[in-house]
Amino acid sequence: MNWILLIIAGLFEVAFAFCLGKAKETTGSEMYLWYAAFLVTLTISMGLLIKATQTLPMGTAYAVWTGIGAVGTVLVGILVFKEPATFLRLFFIATLIASIVGLKAVSH
Numbered sequence: 782m783n784w785i786l787l788i789i790a791g792l793f794e795v796a797f798a799f800c801l802g803k804a805k806e807t808t809g810s811e812m813y814l815w816y817a818a819f820l821v822t823l824t825i826s827m828g829l830l831i832k833a834t835q836t837l838p839m840g841t842a843y844a845v846w847t848g849i850g851a852v853g854t855v856l857v858g859i860l861v862f863k864e865p866a867t868f869l870r871l872f873f874i875a876t877l878i879a880s881i882v883g884l885k886a887v888s889h
Contacts, residue, residue: 783833784885787842790829791849797822798854802862841888848881 797819804815826846834842855874858864 783836786829787833787837787845788849790826790833791846792853793822793826793829794846794850795853795857797826798850799857799861802858838888841884844884845881848877848884852877852881 800815800819800822804812804819807815830842830846833846852874855864855870859866
């Protein structure tokens with residue numbers, strides 16, 4: 782169950798990075814709404830990470846959480862914010878995914 786919470790926490794990390802990107806693109810009251818959404822998603826992500834680390838190894842949980850956030854944020858950058866999708870960028874994202882899966886596999 783805590784692995785599921787950790788995955789959800791990682792997805793909320795992607796969401797708070799997305800909110801920062803959207804806030805950067807907007808002005809006025811819309812910008813403040815994106816910053817408010819950032820704070821909400823950040824709080825949820827951290828809360829779920831805290832809950833997950835009560836039973837999962839701290840180093841593994843944190844690495845998986847940041848890995849999910851990193852991979853998800855790069856994909857959101859490519860798909861939503863039209864950032865470049867070069868071969869090397871995708872190659873290193875693939876190695877990061879393999880590392881996350883490996884950490885999950887060797888954790889108790």
